Amino acid sequence: MNNLFADMGQDKGGSKEVIIRKKEQKKGRILSGNLMVKACSILSPFLFLVLWEVLSKSDVIDKRLFSTPSLILKTMIQLLATGELFYHVWISVFRIILGFLLGAVPGVILGLSMGLFPLVRSFLKPIVSAAFPIPKLALMPLILIIFGLGEASKVVTIALGVFFLVLINTMAGVMNIEQIYVDVARNFGAGKKEFYLTVALPGALPVIFAGFKIAMGTALLLIVAAELSAARAGIGWMIWRAYDMFDIEKMFSGLIIMSFLGFIFSYCLDLIEKWVIPWKNRE
Structure with missing residues (x-):
C-alpha cells in the first residue's frame, strides 16, 4: 500500500513537471515568434531599400524618375547640414499641431454634446452630414479669401479636416456607452458637468x-x-x-520626412493613449 501511494506521488510529481515543461516550451515558442515578427518588421524596409537601389543601378527602373536611395540619403544629409530641412520641418509641425488642436478640441466638445443629448444631435447631425463630405481642399479658395495668404489659412484648412473626424468619432463613442452607466449617473443626480467628465468622456x-x-x-x-x-x-x-526644379532627390527627401512625421505623431498618440486610458491596456 505504501508503495502504491509512493507511485501515485511520483506520477503526480512527474505530471506536474511535464505540465511545467510544456508551458515553458510554449512560452519559448511565443517569444521566438514575437522576435521573428519584430525582426521582419525591422528588416523589411531595409530589404525594400536594397531592392530599390539594385533595380535603379541596373536600369530596371528609371533613375531620372525614382533616383536611388543612396543619392536621396546624400541629399537629406546635405539638407540637414545646411539646416534647411529642420526649418521646413519646424514650420510644418507647428502648423500641424496648431491646426490639430484647433480642430480636435471643439470636435470633442461638440461630439460629446451630440452623443449625450438627442435634441442637440437631431439639430446638428444634418449639418455635419452635409458638410463632412465636402473636400477640404475644395474650400481652399474660400479659406484664402477669408483668412488671406498667411499662416491662418493653412491652420484653418487642417482644423476643418480634423474637426469633422474627431466630432463623428466622439459622438459614436458616446452613443456606444452602455445605457446602464448613464442610468446610474442619472439616478445619483449627476449634473451636466458630471455627465461630460465622468460618463461620456471616459466611456x-x-x-x-x-x-x-x-x-x-x-x-x-x-x-x-x-x-x-x-x-x-x-x-x-x-x-x-523640388518638383518645379525637377530635383527628384529633394522631392523624395520631403516625402520620406512626411512619412517619418506620420510615424512619430502616431507613436506619440499611442503613448498619450496608454497614459490617459490605462484600463484599456489591462483588458
Missing part, C-alpha cells in the same frame, strides 16, 4: 483616440496640399519647389 475615450489617429493622418495630407499654394516654407512647399 468614449478609446473611440476618441481612434478618431485622433485618423485625423492626424488627414492633417498630414492637408498640410502638404495647403503648403502647395500661397506658402514660402514647409515640407509641402519644399516638395513642390
Whole structure:
C-alpha cells in the first residue's frame, strides 16, 4: 500500500513537471515568434531599400524618375547640414499641431454634446452630414479669401479636416456607452458637468483616440496640399519647389520626412493613449 501511494506521488510529481515543461516550451515558442515578427518588421524596409537601389543601378527602373536611395540619403544629409530641412520641418509641425488642436478640441466638445443629448444631435447631425463630405481642399479658395495668404489659412484648412473626424468619432463613442452607466449617473443626480467628465468622456475615450489617429493622418495630407499654394516654407512647399526644379532627390527627401512625421505623431498618440486610458491596456 505504501508503495502504491509512493507511485501515485511520483506520477503526480512527474505530471506536474511535464505540465511545467510544456508551458515553458510554449512560452519559448511565443517569444521566438514575437522576435521573428519584430525582426521582419525591422528588416523589411531595409530589404525594400536594397531592392530599390539594385533595380535603379541596373536600369530596371528609371533613375531620372525614382533616383536611388543612396543619392536621396546624400541629399537629406546635405539638407540637414545646411539646416534647411529642420526649418521646413519646424514650420510644418507647428502648423500641424496648431491646426490639430484647433480642430480636435471643439470636435470633442461638440461630439460629446451630440452623443449625450438627442435634441442637440437631431439639430446638428444634418449639418455635419452635409458638410463632412465636402473636400477640404475644395474650400481652399474660400479659406484664402477669408483668412488671406498667411499662416491662418493653412491652420484653418487642417482644423476643418480634423474637426469633422474627431466630432463623428466622439459622438459614436458616446452613443456606444452602455445605457446602464448613464442610468446610474442619472439616478445619483449627476449634473451636466458630471455627465461630460465622468460618463461620456471616459466611456468614449478609446473611440476618441481612434478618431485622433485618423485625423492626424488627414492633417498630414492637408498640410502638404495647403503648403502647395500661397506658402514660402514647409515640407509641402519644399516638395513642390523640388518638383518645379525637377530635383527628384529633394522631392523624395520631403516625402520620406512626411512619412517619418506620420510615424512619430502616431507613436506619440499611442503613448498619450496608454497614459490617459490605462484600463484599456489591462483588458
